[in-house]
Amino acid sequence: MSKLLEVKNNVLKGGKHYLTSDYKTRNGERSTHNGMDFVGPNGVDDIIAIEEGTITYTGYDSSGGGYWIGITTNNIQHRYFHLKKESFKVSKGDKISKGQVIATMGSTGNATANCLHFAIYKNGYVDPKPYLMNEDPFGLNNVNSYKMFVKDLQAAIGANVDGIAGPETLSKTPTISTSTGWNHKAVRPLQIYLKSLGYDLGKCGVDGQFGKDMKACIKKYQTDNKLPIIDGKISAKMYTWKKLLKLD
Numbered sequence: 001m002s003k004l005l006e007v008k009n010n011v012l013k014g015g016k017h018y019l020t021s022d023y024k025t026r027n028g029e030r031s032t033h034n035g036m037d038f039v040g041p042n043g044v045d046d047i048i049a050i051e052e053g054t055i056t057y058t059g060y061d062s063s064g065g066g067y068w069i070g071i072t073t074n075n076i077q078h079r080y081f082h083l084k085k086e087s088f089k090v091s092k093g094d095k096i097s098k099g100q101v102i103a104t105m106g107s108t109g110n111a112t113a114n115c116l117h118f119a120i121y122k123n124g125y126v127d128p129k130p131y132l133m134n135e136d137p138f139g140l141n142n143v144n145s146y147k148m149f150v151k152d153l154q155a156a157i158g159a160n161v162d163g164i165a166g167p168e169t170l171s172k173t174p175t176i177s178t179s180t181g182w183n184h185k186a187v188r189p190l191q192i193y194l195k196s197l198g199y200d201l202g203k204c205g206v207d208g209q210f211g212k213d214m215k216a217c218i219k220k221y222q223t224d225n226k227l228p229i230i231d232g233k234i235s236a237k238m239y240t241w242k243k244l245l246k247l248d
């Protein structure tokens with residue numbers, strides 16, 4: 001019936017997850033099953049947060065989920081159902097870290113025995129399995145690399161260094177192109193950021209220089225983001241900077 005599932009990101013303390021019912025298991029009524037059901041080796045196991053985030057829900061679901069907790073990370077909510085009410089260790093608004101115990105397994109709601117129903121809500125329910133298996137399922141590395149990019153860029157262009165991009169940061173952005181900015185200090189943080197987004201920097205890699213490879217890379221970025229001008233040049237205060245700084 002239940003099988004041990006090897007996961008990279010734990011939702012049960014101790015890391016042993018026995019899958020009793022999968023997402024959308026295709027046997028009649030279970031096809032609407034919007035998460036995965038787990039039991040642990042102890043009968044009643046502590047539930048831990050799969051990723052750092054903010055507690056955005058603690059309460060009761062009358063449609064069968066019982067007592068549950070929702071945690072939001074990078075606009076994606078991870079939901080833990082059938083919890084034991086008296087075991088709640090967190091409150092709405094709390095910031096919690098990956099692996100932190102949030103509650104204990106229970107059987108509240110429509111559950112026949114102690115278990116965890118784990119679900120992922122992202123504009124509707126999606127299969128939780130990739131979130132259990134992938135290194136960075138919530139895109140936190142991208143969030144962190146963006147913050148680092150903004151800070152390093154602000155330092156390079158003489159803007160106020162607070163890691164938050166706004167009109168002041170944008171007002172100090174320079175024009176960088178193969179003809180104007182080969183060695184501009186802003187190029188290195190830009191290259192590190194583009195690389196973290198998966199862009200190919202060509203043979204030169206992160207070298208702090210805006211050469212032909214960077215021109216091609218920026219053209220690709222402008223094309224991918226459907227910017228109005230595709231010229232491989234980053235003009236001061238314009239579209240490409242706005243997109244890079246998420247100010248558009």
Ligand SMILES: [Zn+2]
Nearest residue numbers: 035036037117
């Ligand atoms: Zn379930």
